Amino acid sequence: MAKEPMRVLVTGAAGQIGYALVPMIARGVMLGADQPVILHMLDIPPAAEALNGVKMELVDAAFPLLKGVVATTDVVEACTGVNVAVMVGGFPRKEGMERKDVMSKNVSIYKSQASALEAHAAPNCKVLVVANPANTNALILKEFAPSIPEKNVTCLTRLDHNRALGQISERLNVQVSDVKNVIIWGNHSSSQYPDVNHATVKTSTGEKPVRELVSDDEWLNGEFITTVQQRGAAIIKARKFSSALSAASSACDHIRDWVLGTPEGTFVSMGVYSDGSYGVPSGLIYSFPVTCSGGEWKIVQEDGCHCPRADGGEDACLLMPRVNSTTPREQLPPQCFE
Numbered sequence: 001m002a003k004e005p006m007r008v009l010v011t012g013a014a015g016q017i018g019y020a021l022v023p024m025i026a027r028g029v030m031l032g033a034d035q036p037v038i039l040h041m042l043d044i045p046p047a048a049e050a051l052n053g054v055k056m057e058l059v060d061a062a063f064p065l066l067k068g069v070v071a072t073t074d075v076v077e078a079c080t081g082v083n084v085a086v087m088v089g090g091f092p093r094k095e096g097m098e099r100k101d102v103m104s105k106n107v108s109i110y111k112s113q114a115s116a117l118e119a120h121a122a123p124n125c126k127v128l129v130v131a132n133p134a135n136t137n138a139l140i141l142k143e144f145a146p147s148i149p150e151k152n153v154t155c156l157t158r159l160d161h162n163r164a165l166g167q168i169s170e171r172l173n174v175q176v177s178d179v180k181n182v183i184i185w186g187n188h189s190s191s192q193y194p195d196v197n198h199a200t201v202k203t204s205t206g207e208k209p210v211r212e213l214v215s216d217d218e219w220l221n222g223e224f225i226t227t228v229q230q231r232g233a234a235i236i237k238a239r240k241f242s243s244a245l246s247a248a249s250s251a252c253d254h255i256r257d258w259v260l261g262t263p264e265g266t267f268v269s270m271g272v273y274s275d276g277s278y279g280v281p282s283g284l285i286y287s288f289p290v291t292c293s294g295g296e297w298k299i300v301q302e303d304g305c306h307c308p309r310a311d312g313g314e315d316a317c318l319l320m321p322r323v324n325s326t327t328p329r330e331q332l333p334p335q336c337f338e
């Protein structure tokens, strides 16, 4: 039997990311090739004509999974009954700015949209905040929509995660799909910590640690980290606009894994509210390694890890399957020593 359509809200849908994202959703990239969708697209009145143009193109593309399009400048209409909300609407930074420089404009948007989502979205609506500063906007949304469960409010750090996979794949000349389990810790900002200490590559003789294959700690601890941290700025410098197709694709990855589950043995990075894991203060929206199953994310814990910080235990650490008490200190991630 055909599935009931899911309603997916995209705010800022007339913008660059929106234009790349809505066809991906309509093609099933976000929710699966058997999941019909109804798109709800919100933008502000000056963008209403452009938004209508996007709607016309969606109709023209004749996507089989697309069962309806709501294109509106009314936040209540946009939020009504949505099962997934991808919050892209806002102002992007320009060359020379940090993401926090757009904070005052974007934060006020998130206060008002939080209330509309709280009052009108479907129960258990899953929210992904993309607009910058993404962690802060998600925190604002969570604070101003107190009846939305805090586990349902997340922000996008999957783009940073995918950028890290891409850098490793280029460096080793391997398929990006064979690289997994990088981690982005912290904020979607230049202060993030891209971590390869648990990352592996699938080879013909099994999975091998990225550190062993790269065999260049100076690059991994230096240029690799800054390249990932600064990639957004590099794209702005090159394109004069911020990342759009990669942001849209990563937003699909984030929601797909959240709703449909992460593959066995794989974790991904999501900005989620902290439950105090790894000493991160509770209630912050922070990027952690997570696994997803049954529509729920779970922070990967380091129980049973043999690293110097843990009590020991026989089971391999989920984060660091190849780390034990004989692993050189310089190959352990900083949180082992916190």
Ligand SMILES: NC(=O)C1=CN([C@@H]2O[C@H](COP(=O)(O)OP(=O)(O)OC[C@H]3O[C@@H](n4cnc5c(N)ncnc54)[C@H](O)[C@@H]3O)[C@@H](O)[C@H]2O)C=CC1
Pocket (backbone or CB within 6 Å): 011, 012, 013, 014, 015, 016, 017, 018, 042, 043, 044, 047, 088, 089, 090, 091, 092, 093, 109, 129, 130, 131, 132, 133, 134, 156, 157, 159, 160, 188, 242, 243, 244, 247
């Ligand atoms: N978390 C991440 O990994 C990434 C985040 N971003 C952020 O995503 C946001 C969107 O980027 P772009 O699409 O490139 O920008 P854009 O300027 O092309 O599009 C933004 C759209 O939001 C609309 N908008 C403004 N205020 C709104 C409101 N109150 N309600 C609904 N819509 C509203 C604008 O009219 C515009 O159509 C920016 O904040 C950008 O910095 C961009 C790339 C990656």
Ligand SMILES: O=C([O-])CC(=O)C(=O)O
Pocket (backbone or CB within 6 Å): 092, 093, 099, 132, 159, 231, 232, 233, 235, 236, 242, 243
């Ligand atoms: O850098 C920006 O302003 C846009 C963004 O968040 C990214 O590309 O990661």
